[in-house]
Amino acid sequence: VQLQAFGGGLVQAGGSLRLSCAASGRTFNNYVMGWFRQPPGKEREAVAAIYWSGASTYYADSVKGRFTVSGDYAKNTVSLQMNSLKPEDTAVYYCSSGGRTYRSLWSRESSYDYWGQGTLVTVSS
Numbered sequence: 001v002q003l004q005a006f007g008g009g010l011v012q013a014g015g016s017l018r019l020s021c022a023a024s025g026r027t028f029n030n031y032v033m034g035w036f037r038q039p040p041g042k043e044r045e046a047v048a049a050i051y052w053s054g055a056s057t058y059y060a061d062s063v064k065g066r067f068t069v070s071g072d073y074a075k076n077t078v079s080l081q082m083n084s085l086k087p088e089d090t091a092v093y094y095c096s097s098g099g100r101t102y103r104s105l106w107s108r109e110s111s112y113d114y115w116g117q118g119t120l121v122t123v124s125s
Helices: none
Strands: 004-005 009-012 017-024 032-038 045-051 056-059 065-072 075-081 090-096 119-124
Touching: 004 032, 004 065, 017 032, 017 090, 017 119, 032 075, 045 075, 056 065, 075 090
Parallel strands: 009 119
Antiparallel strands: 004 017, 017 075, 032 045, 032 090, 045 056, 065 075, 090 119
16 A cells, blocks of 8 residues: 655644545555654654544544544545644644554554655644
8 A cells, every 4th residue: 555645835823734645556455544743853643543434533632623634435535634723733744544443543553554655744833
């Protein structure tokens, strides 16, 4: 499975960006797609995830109410709409996909098998 994320860029605080990720290859085992981010000098952290079965979505507390994850299973694409961006949202954002996993583990990197190359989001104050 290959994942390609795009849509990053520079935006002022309070602005919006939409990230997209397209999966290709042997995607029939995809069960969950997630977004992670790695702020400068920090470890990678979970942002959001969507499970194709039932379209359940999960969010980190830091982005709840501001970010929305959505996806199109038929097209194997997932998006992350980011509103009310803050400087602390500055990071490299990664999309990921995984097979069957407990939903309670959505935020663990070990729940995902494939990762995209990352796209940089910079939020200026």
